[in-house]
Amino acid sequence: MDRLETLLGPNRALLSEIQALPLRWDRERFLFWLKQDYPFVEALYRYLVGLLLEAPQAHRLPLVHALLATVEELDWLLTQGASPQDPVHPVRRAYVALLEEMGGLPYPYRLVLFYFLNRLFLDAWNAHVQGESPWQELSEHWSAPEFQAVLFDLEALAQGLLPELDPKLLEGYLLRILEMEKATWSLLL
Numbered sequence: 397m398d399r400l401e402t403l404l405g406p407n408r409a410l411l412s413e414i415q416a417l418p419l420r421w422d423r424e425r426f427l428f429w430l431k432q433d434y435p436f437v438e439a440l441y442r443y444l445v446g447l448l449l450e451a452p453q454a455h456r457l458p459l460v461h462a463l464l465a466t467v468e469e470l471d472w473l474l475t476q477g478a479s480p481q482d483p484v485h486p487v488r489r490a491y492v493a494l495l496e497e498m499g500g501l502p503y504p505y506r507l508v509l510f511y512f513l514n515r516l517f518l519d520a521w522n523a524h525v526q527g528e529s530p531w532q533e534l535s536e537h538w539s540a541p542e543f544q545a546v547l548f549d550l551e552a553l554a555q556g557l558l559p560e561l562d563p564k565l566l567e568g569y570l571l572r573i574l575e576m577e578k579a580t581w582s583l584l585l
Contacts, residue, residue: 399558400551404512406567410574411516415523419584427477429583432488434470434478436580439492440513441466443499447510450503458549462510465546487583491576498569504557509569511554514547516577524581 404411444466448459484492498509522539 398555400511400554403558403563403566404570407570407574410571410578411519414520414574414578414581417524417578417581417585419524419581421584425584429580430473430476431478431482432485432580432583434473434480434482435484435488436491436495437466437469437473438480439495441470443495443506443510446499447503447506451507455507455553458546458553461542461546462514462550465543485583487576487579491580494572494576504561505566505569507550508554508557508561508566509573511547511550512570512573514550516573518547520577520581 441463444459444463448456448463451459495513498506501509518539
């Protein structure tokens with residue numbers, strides 16, 4: 397098992413809970429959930445810009461690709477009906493607050509947590525949209541090869557930084573990220 401999987405280990409049960417949530421996939425509920433993603437992705441954009449400002453040269457190109465994917469995600473969410481002026485649900489506000497808090501950590505922690513933010517969302521998403529579904533287009537959007545390549549690069553960068561980091565601090569933030577993911581996915585219950 398690699399170091400990232402070992403780090404996730406104590407929180408894997410919570411990820412499994414998220415993956416097993418009995419979501420209701422009605423169109424109106426899902427569109428609300430999707431629109432509520434906009435403020436979070438906007439905060440993720442700011443988080444990523446902060447990473448780029450401190451990134452060593454070797455990390456810049458993968459982070460620029462991640463930034464491009466984030467900008468494209470924001471544009472795509474606008475085409476789905478999201479609006480920056482929409483009221484933000486308290487669950488999303490809390491997740492944005494967690495991102496802002498994590499933005500104060502040293503660069504190596506922020507990069508590893510950025511990898512996990514993306515990875516954990518996709519792990520949950522893939523568990524909920526297996527096979528043919530009315531959300532097949534969205535499934536293809538979030539599992540596009542370009543995004544998978546970004547995630548692969550982020551994983552490689554995160555692996556390289558792990559030996560110098562405090563695993564207990566990372567585990568604490570991973571737990572909080574997973575709690576926010578569960579609260580976010582629970583909006584579809």
